[in-house]
Amino acid sequence: xxxxxxxxxxxxxxxxxxxxxxxGAQVPQHIDIKQLSKTVEDxxxxxxxxxxxxxxxxxxxxxxEHVRSDKGINFTERPRIALLLGTVIxxxxxxxxxxxxxxxxxxxxxxxxxxxxxxxxxxxxxHAKAIIEAADKRNWEGVRQELDRTQNSVQQAxxxxxxxxxSQLVSLGGWLRGTEVLTSVxxxxxxxxxxxxxxxxDLLSYFQxxxxxxxxxxxxxxxxxxxxxxxxKPLIDVGNxxxxxxxxxxxxxxxxxLGNGIVTRD
Numbered sequence: 001x002x003x004x005x006x007x008x009x010x011x012x013x014x015x016x017x018x019x020x021x022x023x024g025a026q027v028p029q030h031i032d033i034k035q036l037s038k039t040v041e042d043x044x045x046x047x048x049x050x051x052x053x054x055x056x057x058x059x060x061x062x063x064x065e066h067v068r069s070d071k072g073i074n075f076t077e078r079p080r081i082a083l084l085l086g087t088v089i090x091x092x093x094x095x096x097x098x099x100x101x102x103x104x105x106x107x108x109x110x111x112x113x114x115x116x117x118x119x120x121x122x123x124x125x126x127h128a129k130a131i132i133e134a135a136d137k138r139n140w141e142g143v144r145q146e147l148d149r150t151q152n153s154v155q156q157a158x159x160x161x162x163x164x165x166x167s168q169l170v171s172l173g174g175w176l177r178g179t180e181v182l183t184s185v186x187x188x189x190x191x192x193x194x195x196x197x198x199x200x201x202d203l204l205s206y207f208q209x210x211x212x213x214x215x216x217x218x219x220x221x222x223x224x225x226x227x228x229x230x231x232x233k234p235l236i237d238v239g240n241x242x243x244x245x246x247x248x249x250x251x252x253x254x255x256x257x258l259g260n261g262i263v264t265r266d
Contacts, residue, residue, distance in 0.1 A: 067100050201233065
């Protein structure tokens with residue numbers, strides 16, 4: 001995968017807790033999140049391949065149980081559409097891990113519909129078609145690549161029309177969904193090294209700062225996310241200490257609640 005390149009913006013790499021694609025990655029006995037990351041715009045961003053490789057070492061993961069059937073209703077508010085788009089793209093990576101072709105094809109269609117809702121459908125159409133075609137052929141690596149390209153195309157298209165804030169919301173939605181899945185897996189296969197994958201205080205601070213710069217988006221779910229990130233921050237910003245099981249469980253509860261809020265009407 002080539003999602004993390006030198007020129008990429010941090011807002012496209014918010015699936016950090018989720019895009020767990022490398023089945024056989026070599027993982028050190030002790031997981032140091034900084035060794036599994038790159039620094040982009042002064043933010044430590046975990047590399048998805050390495051994180052997935054680390055999670056795979058924790059025990060067998062039943063990815064099918066993490067495939068979400070509820071892809072959300074049709075919203076008209078662009079900030080809500082952007083958040084939902086991020087979570088649906090994240091769901092695509094989970095469906096690939098589960099090798100669930102029908103779910104992947106449905107997600108491809110959903111991504112296209114949501115992209116049209118925020119005015120970037122033309123940029124996403126070829127990727128959506130390629131996702132569906134690759135899923136039909138059970139070409140999972142091809143699906144992963146197209147999901148990567150979809151995320152990049154969304155970012156580029158929104159930046160071109162000066163919708164950087166919506167782009168950041170897409171990324172935030174993906175990060176929240178990714179963290180929800182990550183904490184669910186780590187809770188079921190707990191180890192201190194697995195919990196260390198959540199140690200992303202700089203990335204969380206990045207999202208907090210960006211949300212503070214969006215006062216025009218007076219949407220209840222965004223206010224809920226702002227409040228929730230305040231609760232999550234001390235749970236993951238533990239310095240040299242280890243993140244305990246109860247913190248992982250609490251983060252999962254918070255992100256699950258937010259995930260449900262993103263896909264349902266207020």
